[in-house]
Amino acid sequence: MGEAPAFVADDLQNGYQSNGFGSKSKDCETTISIRDKTYVIGGNDDESPLSVGVRIFDKATGNWEIPTVLGTKPKPCKSYTAVSLNDDRILIIKKGSTPDDCIWFLEMDTHYVREQKKNLGREVVAWSKGVSGNAEKPVVISGPSGVGKGTLISMLMKEFPSMFGFSVSHTTRAPRAMEKDGVHYHFIERSVMEEEIKDGKFLEFASVFGNLYGTSIEAVEVVADSGKRCILDIDVQGARSVRASSLEAIFIFICPPSMEELEKRLRARGTEAEEQVLKRLRTAKIEIEEGQSSGIFDHILHNDKLEDCYEKLKKLLGLDGTTVAIQKSSSQGINLPAEHSVSKIDNKIIVTPELERASKSLIVLDVSSLKGGAPGRTRGLDVYAIDSFSDGLNEINHLS
Numbered sequence: 001m002g003e004a005p006a007f008v009a010d011d012l013q014n015g016y017q018s019n020g021f022g023s024k025s026k027d028c029e030t031t032i033s034i035r036d037k038t039y040v041i042g043g044n045d046d047e048s049p050l051s052v053g054v055r056i057f058d059k060a061t062g063n064w065e066i067p068t069v070l071g072t073k074p075k076p077c078k079s080y081t082a083v084s085l086n087d088d089r090i091l092i093i094k095k096g097s098t099p100d101d102c103i104w105f106l107e108m109d110t111h112y113v114r115e116q117k118k119n120l121g122r123e124v125v126a127w128s129k130g131v132s133g134n135a136e137k138p139v140v141i142s143g144p145s146g147v148g149k150g151t152l153i154s155m156l157m158k159e160f161p162s163m164f165g166f167s168v169s170h171t172t173r174a175p176r177a178m179e180k181d182g183v184h185y186h187f188i189e190r191s192v193m194e195e196e197i198k199d200g201k202f203l204e205f206a207s208v209f210g211n212l213y214g215t216s217i218e219a220v221e222v223v224a225d226s227g228k229r230c231i232l233d234i235d236v237q238g239a240r241s242v243r244a245s246s247l248e249a250i251f252i253f254i255c256p257p258s259m260e261e262l263e264k265r266l267r268a269r270g271t272e273a274e275e276q277v278l279k280r281l282r283t284a285k286i287e288i289e290e291g292q293s294s295g296i297f298d299h300i301l302h303n304d305k306l307e308d309c310y311e312k313l314k315k316l317l318g319l320d321g322t323t324v325a326i327q328k329s330s331s332q333g334i335n336l337p338a339e340h341s342v343s344k345i346d347n348k349i350i351v352t353p354e355l356e357r358a359s360k361s362l363i364v365l366d367v368s369s370l371k372g373g374a375p376g377r378t379r380g381l382d383v384y385a386i387d388s389f390s391d392g393l394n395e396i397n398h399l400s
């Protein structure tokens, strides 16, 4: 339990203005009660002052809790609207924010959050930004060291720079001559990384060839924020962890033509000392077996001739012109009115402008097809406007 904030329990009953949807707001905070907890969302986060704070009042114990907040946090704004969805997440509208930043989800009881609560042994919430449309799933590329994962990913990023973004992993290994911090990896001290793992900042991590490697939640979200499809280059242990997590992804295993060829490539790359080469080759045997039999992977590609393998990779990602082109992830392009009230009809949240009610459009946030969520983005949000006030309501009632 955290220290009692300046805001006291009585405030939950007194002095808070209802935002019209079961939640109340004061200044730049909104509160919403779900089961035996009241969530106070807004103001500034104590740890990172440039992001929205979250506090929880437990009505049963009368205690305040400052939860561990996972995921990239939204930047604060003047006021918020909060709507509970299925009692496991709260849809937050950042009033007056740009279309690509106005809809967020605060997860408090989703599968991912429950897992994190178990792992961390404390109260956890997780932010996930809402994006409309069916943003493409991240791509996990795995395979033994030296098989050509990095080479294939570089080719993809070079040919489709606006489509793919690389998830920059953290590692405790030393940088190689040409590697840049923040580009190839975030190079980090082991003790710091271990601390960050304990704080739940990593989607997955593994000890690989004597060093720690891991994908931070932020690394995946940074890519999603840029509207690109995320590519992860991780080992088989990492792929297994991501498969078990709630991040929906496509899993591709890259296989070498033979152990001899793998050894040739690893040695020709010239980045590893002999002891490391041998360690990597020993692990490769186990990884190849696992890659082909574990059921983790959706696709196995053999990287014999590089160009052939690259063509196959493009084909299965729908980039060879024979399948439907990848849709770029897009955020909702509709401006939500800064001053509004909300109501909910089944899976539709109706946003009604406060001013000139009759003449303005209603905005509908259809949450019936939500996918993904923390860690990462919440996809499948359908945002549309309905022009006439009365026609709009009829249409929504008709649809629901």
Ligand SMILES: Nc1ncnc2c1ncn2[C@@H]1O[C@H](COP(=O)(O)OP(=O)(O)OP(=O)(O)O)[C@@H](O)[C@H]1O
Pocket (backbone or CB within 6 Å): 143, 144, 145, 146, 147, 148, 149, 150, 151, 152, 265, 266, 268, 269, 303, 304, 305, 306, 307
């Ligand atoms: N199909 C191929 N034929 C021959 N050489 C290849 C092929 N694919 C990649 N290579 C070469 O093999 C070496 C290893 O490739 P790369 O660094 O991409 O492997 P990796 O799987 O990313 O390894 P690591 O997991 O250690 O990062 C590089 O020198 C690369 O140029």
Ligand SMILES: Nc1nc2c(ncn2[C@@H]2O[C@H](COP(=O)(O)O)[C@@H](O)[C@H]2O)c(=O)[nH]1
Pocket (backbone or CB within 6 Å): 142, 143, 144, 145, 149, 169, 170, 173, 204, 205, 206, 208, 213, 214, 215, 233, 234, 235, 237, 238, 239
């Ligand atoms: N589980 C994870 N594995 C990772 C991650 N980033 C890279 N890797 C894998 O480590 C080995 C070695 O990489 P190298 O750069 O030292 O050659 C390789 O198999 C990578 O795929 C990660 O974040 N998590």
